[in-house]
Amino acid sequence: MSYLKIDKDLCVGCGVCVDACPQSALYMKDDKVEVNDKCNLCGACVGVCPVNALSIPREEKKSDLSDYKGVWVITEHDGKKPVNVTFELIGEAVKLASKRNTYVGAVLLGNNVSFMADDLFAYGADKVFLCESPVLEHYRTEPYSEVVVEMVKQFKPEIILSGATTQGRDLAGCVATKLETGLTADCTGLEICPETGNLLQTRPAFGGNIMATILCPNTRPQMSTVRPKVFPVPPKTDKKGEIVNFSFDFSKINIRTEVIEYLPFEEKISLADAEIIVSGGRGLGKPENFEMLKELADTLGAALGASRAAVDAGWISYEHQVGQTGKTVRPKIYIACGISGSVQHMAGMKHSDIIIAINKDPEAPIFKISNYGIVGDLNVIVPLLAKELKKHLAS
Amino acid sequence: MRVVVCIKQVPDTTEVKINPETNTLMREGVASIVNPFDEFAIEEGIRIKEKHGGETIALTMGPPQAEDVLKTALAMGCDKAYLISDRAFAGSDTLATALTISAAIRKIEENDGPVDLVICGKQAIDGDTGQVGPGIAVRLNMPPLTYVSKVREINPEQKYIIVERLMERGKEVVKSTLPALLTVVKDINTPRYPSLFEIKKAAKKPMIKLTFNDLGLREDQTGLKGSPTWVNKIFSPELKSVSGEIFQGEPEECVKKLAERLLELTKGVSL
Ligand SMILES: Cc1cc2nc3c(=O)[nH]c(=O)nc-3n(C[C@H](O)[C@H](O)[C@H](O)COP(=O)(O)OP(=O)(O)OC[C@H]3O[C@@H](n4cnc5c(N)ncnc54)[C@H](O)[C@@H]3O)c2cc1C
Ligand SMILES: Cc1cc2nc3c(=O)[nH]c(=O)nc-3n(C[C@H](O)[C@H](O)[C@H](O)COP(=O)(O)OP(=O)(O)OC[C@H]3O[C@@H](n4cnc5c(N)ncnc54)[C@H](O)[C@@H]3O)c2cc1C
Ligand code: SF4
Ligand code: SF4
Numbered sequence: 196m197s198y199l200k201i202d203k204d205l206c207v208g209c210g211v212c213v214d215a216c217p218q219s220a221l222y223m224k225d226d227k228v229e230v231n232d233k234c235n236l237c238g239a240c241v242g243v244c245p246v247n248a249l250s251i252p253r254e255e256k257k258s259d260l261s262d263y264k265g266v267w268v269i270t271e272h273d274g275k276k277p278v279n280v281t282f283e284l285i286g287e288a289v290k291l292a293s294k295r296n297t298y299v300g301a302v303l304l305g306n307n308v309s310f311m312a313d314d315l316f317a318y319g320a321d322k323v324f325l326c327e328s329p330v331l332e333h334y335r336t337e338p339y340s341e342v343v344v345e346m347v348k349q350f351k352p353e354i355i356l357s358g359a360t361t362q363g364r365d366l367a368g369c370v371a372t373k374l375e376t377g378l379t380a381d382c383t384g385l386e387i388c389p390e391t392g393n394l395l396q397t398r399p400a401f402g403g404n405i406m407a408t409i410l411c412p413n414t415r416p417q418m419s420t421v422r423p424k425v426f427p428v429p430p431k432t433d434k435k436g437e438i439v440n441f442s443f444d445f446s447k448i449n450i451r452t453e454v455i456e457y458l459p460f461e462e463k464i465s466l467a468d469a470e471i472i473v474s475g476g477r478g479l480g481k482p483e484n485f486e487m488l489k490e491l492a493d494t495l496g497a498a499l500g501a502s503r504a505a506v507d508a509g510w511i512s513y514e515h516q517v518g519q520t521g522k523t524v525r526p527k528i529y530i531a532c533g534i535s536g537s538v539q540h541m542a543g544m545k546h547s548d549i550i551i552a553i554n555k556d557p558e559a560p561i562f563k564i565s566n567y568g569i570v571g572d573l574n575v576i577v578p579l580l581a582k583e584l585k586k587h588l589a590s
Numbered sequence: 591m592r593v594v595v596c597i598k599q600v601p602d603t604t605e606v607k608i609n610p611e612t613n614t615l616m617r618e619g620v621a622s623i624v625n626p627f628d629e630f631a632i633e634e635g636i637r638i639k640e641k642h643g644g645e646t647i648a649l650t651m652g653p654p655q656a657e658d659v660l661k662t663a664l665a666m667g668c669d670k671a672y673l674i675s676d677r678a679f680a681g682s683d684t685l686a687t688a689l690t691i692s693a694a695i696r697k698i699e700e701n702d703g704p705v706d707l708v709i710c711g712k713q714a715i716d717g718d719t720g721q722v723g724p725g726i727a728v729r730l731n732m733p734p735l736t737y738v739s740k741v742r743e744i745n746p747e748q749k750y751i752i753v754e755r756l757m758e759r760g761k762e763v764v765k766s767t768l769p770a771l772l773t774v775v776k777d778i779n780t781p782r783y784p785s786l787f788e789i790k791k792a793a794k795k796p797m798i799k800l801t802f803n804d805l806g807l808r809e810d811q812t813g814l815k816g817s818p819t820w821v822n823k824i825f826s827p828e829l830k831s832v833s834g835e836i837f838q839g840e841p842e843e844c845v846k847k848l849a850e851r852l853l854e855l856t857k858g859v860s861l
Contacts, residue, residue, distance in 0.1 A: 197680065197681055197813060197814040197815060215824075217601065218653075232677065233653060234680065235653065235680040235681060236680040236681030236813070236814050237681070237821060238681075238820060238821040238822070239821065239824050241823070242822065242823030242824065242825075243823075243824075251681070251814065253814065253815075253820075254815065336724075336733065336734055337733060340728075360758060361736065361737050361755070361756070361757045361758060362757075364720055364721070364724075364736070365724060365734065365736045367721075368684075368720070368721045368723075368724030368725060368728075368734075369724050369725075369727070369728050369734065371685065371721070371725075372685060372688060372724065372725045372728040372729065373728055375685065375818070376685075376818055377683065377685065377817075377818030377819035378684065378685070378719075378721055378819070379719075379819060380684075380718065380719035380720065380721055381718065381719070395822070398718075399718070399827065400716065400717060400718050400824075401601070401715075401716050401718070402715055402716075402718070403827065404827075405824050405825070405826065405827070406824065406825050406826065406827050407821050407822075407823070407824045407825075408821075408822040408823050408824075408825075409819050409820065409821055409822060410819065410820045410822045411818050411819050411820070412820065413818060414818040451733045451766055451767040451770075452733050452735070452764055452765065452766040452767075453764065453765045453766075454762055454763070454764055455752065455763045455764065455765050456762075456763040457760055457761070457762050457763070458754075458760050458761040458762075458763070459759055459760035460759055460760050460761075465759070467758075471856070495852075495856065527855070528852070528855055528856070538827050542827070549855055550832075550834075551848070551852070552836075557836070557838065562834070562836055563832075564832060565832070565834045565836070566832055566834040566835070567834055567835050567836070567837075567848055567851055567852075568834060568835070568836040568837065569836070569837045569838075569841075569844045569845070569848055570836060570837070570838040570844075571838070571841050571844060572841075575841045576841055576844070576845060579841055579842065579845040580845050580848065580849060583845050583846060583849040584849055584852065584853070587849065587853055588853075
């Protein structure tokens with residue numbers, strides 16, 4: 196059975212690992228560390244030991260992984276064009292592929308969607324693996340996952356990236372299970388380990404309070420989902436590529452679901468696509484103040500965002516929430532009013548090009564990542580700013 | 591209808607912090623709770639039973655003390671609970687977790703009869719992956735219906751279910767055959783508080799323990815050995831701080847300066 200190995204000769208009794216253990220499984224005895232049976236082998240202590248005294252022995256798998264080549268991206272689209280996260284991931288795939296000396300593949304499934312291949316090439320794909328069928332008209336887990344699994348078995352990619360969207364997570368979860376390989380959720384960083392060639396996948400966990408680096412060393416493909424807007428859209432080029440047509444016999448699978456209806460939300464300026472976002476937090480103090488914020492937003496043609504504190508208070512609906520459990524945004528300008536800058540909020544907006552904070556507390560963490568800011572009462576600043584901007588924009 | 595609800599015991603992550611100097615978790619006084627999304631799963635499972643008859647079974651995989659979350663589920667109104675606990679499951683990633691839970695559900699079918707519906711939460715607030723639900727569905731060969739915000743209709747005779755799924759830009763209405771697996775979001779219902787009477791009644795409800803030997807799995811399929819992903823290290827979220835221009839003092843002055851910068855910045859942006 197697996198266990199946590201403690202090298203007592205190396206251990207200097209510093210106690211750092213004891214604090215690192217989420218299960219309270221480690222304790223000190225005679226100036227050395229001991230482990231009790233609460234340990235669930237989560238691995239959190241291994242990396243913190245300054246003298247590498249801790250390890251979780253694992254069997255070396257002898258499987259040969261060298262057949263697996265290529266970095267794939269699963270295309271998500273609305274029938275008209277791929278959604279932006281697909282291009283963001285292709286941009287990242289190009290970087291990973293160049294470190295692995297391999298190609299970038301985009302998987303494209305749907306009904307009459309081949310025209311989208313040009314866009315996929317233009318953003319960096321070398322090959323497009325295309326499967327078209329009326330069965331694939333709408334995304335459905337069963338036919339989509341079956342096709343992707345077959346493709347993977349035939350072409351053996353080394354890495355597969357997919358958007359951490361409702362569709363991408365659903366698909367990746369099923370595909371990884373069918374292939375019995377590892378899947379890392381919601382990655383915010385992808386790197387190739389220079390020694391082993393493994394994919395180092397960094398992701399937030401515990402509600403964004405910690406970051407973890409995840410490895411999938413013994414199985415292929417290595418699969419990750421990545422949130423939209425974590426990586427930038429790469430520049431478009433006039434690059435061309437190769438289409439690989441893939442045919443699939445749908446009669447052999449049993450499709451048990453049917454999409455009856457789609458009810459789109461009312462179209463407002465979508466937060467995810469907005470170039471400027473004006474966001475409000477608990478510091479607004481009352482729901483009416485979102486009206487004041489909206490005036491500033493309208494002046495700038497901006498979308499309205501919010502912290503969870505403002506959403507939980509019932510001042511504004513959940514669609515507006517930015518952060519770990521809300522939307523990740525990457526606007527050109529993000530204006531945070533009365534938002535302190537918790538890690539969970541910043542997880543959703545720290546990639547904005549320019550961050551501006553308005554807060555009465557000069558020590559508020561949000562100022563640490565702000566390019567510009569005003570220390571002051573937002574009840575005074577926000578209306579003044581809207582007025583000042585209107586004056587100039589009118590002329 | 592026989593419904594199985596999967597629930598996970600998690601640390602209350604609102605209280606988990608990392609010590610930036612040592613990069614270690616500070617778990618002092620962090621309470622263990624029912625994963626918040628799983629409360630919605632429990633509530634939905636109970637409502638389905640109340641409407642269509644049958645039984646709702648709560649299941650958790652975890653250390654012995656995870657029994658606490660099952661007690662909560664029983665007090666809310668589940669009829670029976672299964673605790674899946676064994677050292678052999680330590681170190682499970684989502685692939686191994688989903689396999690182990692699916693084997694336990696097969697065992698439940700042997701003991702109690704066929705399962706029509708499995709309900710999971712959207713995600714657990716510690717591991718935060720949302721991958722276990724779809725994984726269980728694939729292993730049990732059930733259609734996964736993820737991010738369900740409303741159960742519109744269940745027809746136990748004709749064996750179908752119609753649900754609304756919450757997507758980024760709208761709601762999708764999907765019909766599926768039963769058995770099926772749902773993962774639920776918080777819009778779906780408001781979980782009840784157990785009454786004192788229910789809590790007392792819960793103590794008499796069956797609590798069944800399953801271990802590795804009950805599930806018919808190989809050792810290399812569970813726990814660390816059955817897990818392709820490894821946590822390599824954990825660390826504190828770093829923020830690259832920028833030394834920005836922060837204006838203080840007379841509001842009018844500050845606003846003038848900020849507006850100047852803003853107007854400069856918005857030149858390229860279509861207003
Ligand atoms: C698992 C988990 C997930 C979470 N997910 C999210 C998420 O997705 N998004 C999110 O935002 N949060 C999230 N949170 C919550 C997060 O931890 C914070 O509680 C929240 O972001 C705080 O919101 P806030 O900044 O508006 O409020 P506060 O932290 O209370 O800050 C209010 C700020 O307003 C300032 N202020 C007050 N009055 C004025 C005034 N008159 N003029 C100017 N400034 C003023 C104060 O100085 C203060 O800095 C999550 C938490 C957990 C545990
Ligand atoms: C820091 C960190 C990062 C991790 N990252 C990954 C990763 O990227 N990929 C990976 O494969 N594993 C990862 N793991 C391991 C993973 O957290 C565990 O496998 C965990 O048991 C299940 O994953 P989850 O918490 O994400 O559950 P989720 O998939 O988010 O849970 C969804 C639902 O499944 C049900 N469920 C989940 N676990 C149980 C349970 N034990 N008993 C009953 N029902 C349950 C509940 O209904 C829950 O609402 C990570 C672990 C840590 C500590
Ligand atoms: S592996 Fe995880 S549970 Fe085990 S001792 Fe280390 S930190 Fe604690
Ligand atoms: S961190 Fe390493 S050296 Fe320090 S007590 Fe733990 S095992 Fe010993």
